[in-house]
Amino acid sequence: MKPLSGLRILEFDGLGPVTFLGMVLADLGADVIRLTRSDSAGPAVFTEVGGAILHRGRPAVPVDLKDEADRAHVLDLLARSDGLIEGFRPGVMERLGLGPDVCLARNPALVFARVTGWGQTGPLAASVGHDINYLALSGALSTFGEADRPARPPLNLVGDYAGGALMGAIGLLSGILQARATGKGAVVDVAMTDGVALMTALFHALKARGLWSDQRDANLLDGSTPFYRCYRCRDGGEVAVGALEPRFYAALLAGLGLTPEDAPQYDRGRWPEIAARFADVFASRDRDDWASLFAGTEACVTPVLTLSEAVSHPHNQARSTFDEAGAPAPAPLFDGVRTGGGPTAPSALEIGEALKRWR
Numbered sequence: 001m002k003p004l005s006g007l008r009i010l011e012f013d014g015l016g017p018v019t020f021l022g023m024v025l026a027d028l029g030a031d032v033i034r035l036t037r038s039d040s041a042g043p044a045v046f047t048e049v050g051g052a053i054l055h056r057g058r059p060a061v062p063v064d065l066k067d068e069a070d071r072a073h074v075l076d077l078l079a080r081s082d083g084l085i086e087g088f089r090p091g092v093m094e095r096l097g098l099g100p101d102v103c104l105a106r107n108p109a110l111v112f113a114r115v116t117g118w119g120q121t122g123p124l125a126a127s128v129g130h131d132i133n134y135l136a137l138s139g140a141l142s143t144f145g146e147a148d149r150p151a152r153p154p155l156n157l158v159g160d161y162a163g164g165a166l167m168g169a170i171g172l173l174s175g176i177l178q179a180r181a182t183g184k185g186a187v188v189d190v191a192m193t194d195g196v197a198l199m200t201a202l203f204h205a206l207k208a209r210g211l212w213s214d215q216r217d218a219n220l221l222d223g224s225t226p227f228y229r230c231y232r233c234r235d236g237g238e239v240a241v242g243a244l245e246p247r248f249y250a251a252l253l254a255g256l257g258l259t260p261e262d263a264p265q266y267d268r269g270r271w272p273e274i275a276a277r278f279a280d281v282f283a284s285r286d287r288d289d290w291a292s293l294f295a296g297t298e299a300c301v302t303p304v305l306t307l308s309e310a311v312s313h314p315h316n317q318a319r320s321t322f323d324e325a326g327a328p329a330p331a332p333l334f335d336g337v338r339t340g341g342g343p344t345a346p347s348a349l350e351i352g353e354a355l356k357r358w359r
Contacts (some may be wrong), residue, residue, distance in 0.1 A: 001029070001066075002029020002198065002339045002340070003028050003029055003334055003339065004025060004028040004029040004030040004103045005029040005030075006031075006077060007025070007030040007031065007082050007083070007176070008027070008033075008080060008081045008083075008084070008358060009022070009025055009031070009032045009033075009081065009082065009084070009085060009172075010031070010032075010033055010035065010074075010077055010078060010081045010084045011032050011033065011034045011035065011058070011084075011086075012035050012084070012085065012086070012087070012088065012093075013034050013035055013036040013037070013060070014086065014087040014088065014099060015087065016087065016131070016156065016160040016161075016164065016165075017087060017115045017160045017161065017168060017192070018085050018087035018115050018163030018164040018165070019054045019055070019174040020054060020085060020160070020161050020165040020166040020167075021085055021115065021164075021166075021168045021169055021172075022055075022058060022085060023053075023054050023055070023056060024036060024165065024166075024169055024330075025085075025169065025172075026056065026057030026058045027330030027331075027340075028339050029339060031058075031357075031358075032057070032356075033058060033059060033061055033077065033349070033354050034055065034058050034059065034060050034061065034277070034355075035060075035061055035063050035065075035074065036060045036061065036062050036063070036067075037038055037062065037063075037064070038063055038064045038070070038191050040092075041346065044148075046317065052325075052327070053327045053328070054324050056327075059281070059348060059349040059354070060347070060349070061169070061349045061350070061351055061353075061354045062348075062350075062351075063158050063351055064320065065096045065098065066096070069083055070351065071096070071098065072098055073351045073352075073354075074098065074351075075102070075103070075106050076355055077105050077354060077355065077358060078098075078103050078106055078107050078110060078250050078353070079107045079109075080293075080358040080359075081107065081110060081358075082109075082110070082111065082176050082179075083110065083111040083112075083172050083175070083176055084103065084110060084112050084294045085112055085113045085115065085168065085172065086112075086113070086115070087115045087116060087164075088116075088127065088337075089113070089116065089128075090114075090116065090125050090126060093114075098301065100112045100187045100321060104185055104187075105134065106277065107183045107185065108183065108184060108185055109179045109180075109183055110179075110185040111175035111176050111183065111185050111188060112186070112187045112188065113168055113171055113172040113173055113190060114188065114189055114190060114207055115164050115165065115168045115187040115190040116131045116190070116191060116192070117130070117131075117133065117134045117159075117164075117192045117193065118191055118192075118193060119190075119191030119193065119194060120136070120189045120191075123191070124137075126155070130155065130156075131156040131158075131159035131160045132153045132159075134159045134163065134191075134192040134193050134196060135153060135154075135159050135196055136151075137160060137193050138163075138194075138196040138197040139197065139200055139233035140158060140196050140197075140200050141153060142198070142214070142216060143200075143203065143216060143219075143222055144167055144216075144222075145215050145216055145217070146216070146217050146223075146353070147215065147217035147218065147224075148217075151216065154157075154198045154308075156198070158194055158196055159192045160192065162195065162196070162199060163192040163193075163194070163195030163198075163199065164190060164192040164195060165194035167190050167192075167193075167194075167195035167198070168188070168190040171188040171190050172188060173352055174188075175188050185223050194289065206219075210319075213344075220244075221281050224271070224305060224337075225271060226263070226271050226274040226275035226278050227241060227243040227244065227249050227252060227265060228241065228242055228243070229241060230304055231278060231279055231283075232279070232282065232283060233280035233282055233283060233286055233287040233289075233290060234283055234285055234286050235283060235286040235287055237286065237287025237288070237295045237303065237304070238303075238304040238329050239282060239287055239290050239302065239303055239304060240289070240301070240302050241278075241299075241301050242300040242302075242305050243299055243300050243301070244300075246265065247298060248298050248299060250301070251294075251297045251298040252294075252299040252301065253297040254299075255290075255293055255294050255297060255301070256278065256281045256282075256283070258277070258281070262277070263277065263278070279286060282343040283312075287303050287304075288303065290303070291303045299308050306347050308326075310322070311326045320338060328330060
């Protein structure tokens with residue numbers, strides 16, 4: 001049995017974090033029904049992009065949320081649900097007649113999780129935005145990139161997926177545990193700005209102690225040190241170096257054929273010179289040569305793999321990190337076993353069939 005077996009979640013189809021959140025919940029065994037737009041209401045959102053990966057493991061049920069009969073069916077589903085996840089702008093669900101007051105009146109134990117960029121309250125709540133904007137306002141974006149260039153976003157991994165979807169999962173499941181103990185549901189307001197800000201806790205702590213600067217590319221973990229950054233190799237490939245601890249740094253120097261006198265680890269004044277020297281050495285051999293040389297050592301040197309290469313790496317294959325089709329497999333493992341991702345392509349149900357499924 002999967003960890004979330006027996007849990008019923010209604011997902012309102014949308015962009016970014018809610019789609020990923022629905023996938024994660026389904027991967028872990030929740031019975032998730034994904035409500036999409038019917039033909040009369042317009043095309044399903046992001047179907048072409050999400051496809052067999054992001055929409056896996058749960059059926060799509062087309063509904064017209066402006067139609068009174070379809071809204072009534074949705075409320076019937078909500079009456080049988082543990083949780084609801086949606087990512088519309090504030091006020092949309094209310095205008096559709098499916099706001100928290102209506103839904104909780106129908107099911108007092110329902111957990112109504114709302115995942116947005118700015119949150120349900122605050123001066124920007126009604127504003128448009130994307131992952132990059134939420135990272136910017138949380139302070140996190142200012143830490144990514146090089147000092148002499150504009151900040152560079154780390155894909156949409158930090159805002160949409162970590163600050164939004166995964167914080168949404170924590171909030172939703174926490175609410176369900178509370179509802180099972182008390183019989184009372186909750187409205188969970190998941191703002192990506194809040195979630196990303198929370199993830200900067202370490203750096204705020206370091207800053208309070210004078211150990212972190214607001215200047216980009218000037219701190220221990222932001223790529224400014226010679227022993228925590230990436231280097232280009234002879235063949236154009238790259239390696240990642242994470243030799244923070246002294247003994248790991250010693251192993252790095254040994255592999256590079258250098259001594260502590262050549263490159264003292266914490267002589268900040270020499271860091272540019274040391275980084276340049278490391279760059280020259282790494283540029284003398286191909287990426288996979290370096291990977292072989294450092295394999296089994298404590299130097300914390302790994303090849304920077306492309307998405308395609310990651311699928312075939314022996315470690316990832318041994319752990320079945322990707323499935324046979326090359327898609328990311330469900331995570332984490334429970335008792336050493338992956339939960340399984342369900343059908344590789346989303347199935348389709350009519351609203352009546354969905355109601356029968358959740359009798």
